[in-house]
Amino acid sequence: MTSNRKNLDGFAVATMILLCICWGLQQVAVKIAVPIISPSMQLGLRSGLAAVLVLCLILVRRIPFSVRDGSFLPGMLAGSLFAAEFMCISIGLNYTSASHMSVFLYTAPIFTVIGLHWLIPSERMQASQWLGIISAFAGVAIAFSAAFQTNSHALNDMLIGDAFGIAGGILWAATTVAIRRSKLSEAQPTTTLLYQLLGAAVLLLLFSALKGEFQAEKFYPQDWGISIWLNLFFQTISIAFASYLTWFWLLRRYLASRLSVFSFLTPLFGVAAGVLLLDDPISPRFVLGAILVLVGIVLVNFRRN
Template identity: 60%
Template structure:
């Protein structure tokens, strides 16, 4: 198995840019929901990005095949990816973009726990386990913020936040599937195509089955879909898989705590989301936990 590196300057800059893009993602979806449902947005963006991947493969003559050892893990990754964004799409109908940003990006916590169980170089020390405890305590406190709402709002926020955590678990499962299968050594375009194609087929299939309709797109919708399809689903995911092939996954994840910060800031500024004190405290504990979990261990 190829040895992964610790982060260098290039990886650091790329991860910072990715965090900005991912932090804006939930807000972009929420902004377009008055015109087009979140499920259809995520399905269409996945389909568009999948076609862009195929165009890149053809242009760069990158090795690509759907009849090799990557089929089974690729299919599993695609299904998990689709289920993750199905949870995100339904979750955003119940909770705010700010909440979804924080809960979705608890995924690194679940990922490093899985890596700890299998790979010696990714084992957690006492400080990192403290981070895990802090993160899960923060999730509990953030959830309790819904208690300050009316009974109807409480149930809606609880459902939306719960779907955010479930999406994080599915994201983690996708990452571990890639890390522990032949996809770990596959071309990034191959891994990304499987995920995007799986999400497009499943999400658009659900939308068609439900008979969803959408009105004529406005300027905000076009901008949102371009950002989601080209910038996030194509360029940023391709960069992420490229990084995963070369650097330690748990070290890359240290920057993930910035993503919900960007997401919350964007939600407050663009969507006028309100942040309860309990949610704020819980979010700080989650972010602090992620930092502790991903802190570089000292070598003797």
């Protein structure tokens, strides 16, 4: 029901801009800590810590939660897809820049509307959304081609990383569609988030363990330093816990179609943060491709009611 939802006011706009800044900084925060902690370990640790915080919130606020309400199996699916998405991010950031990851990961809205178009009759795409699909895929092709301006070794690395970014976007879209098509669409936001965080924590930390990253000669929490702890704190509290819960809170009070349009700001902030904080190189061809992707995101989120 959208009757209880309202159009965006100043508070909602300001909050969405702040959320997009946080999400745009996500890849940069992970990339900064890569020399000390692998991406998979970072994302696994922050997901696990955030899951504990969500569970505490459920207990303190006495928010309804049950594994017998039909949400368990969809929750396991959503958690697995969420974990796979972040596994793609963790692998991809070893090969490509934070700026590239920000753009390719946030192709997710494009794949979401395609999935919903085929699975939910009420979500059939309009002409403007088809134009958005065309614009976004043209942008992806152009942005991908920017890698060919580098030397052969860097080319292979960047293409691998960019491909994992696209895969992450597809998995993110699959998570959204799975939630929309299941009992989770009616569940408490904390329930959905808890399943996703637990799935990411278990699978990513298992992945790190299988790679031997918890071995004594590689795992030095005592030597991380204040900057790494602050980074992990930011990723856990600001992104994995507060920002996701705030997003769900907004969805319960404002029109989702209006909120979703702001998603184009996230890769914009991500690219800017990558350039300013990590000196990520960006070519004119990548900029053109990114612009087309952003235009596509705006168009696919625009529906005439």
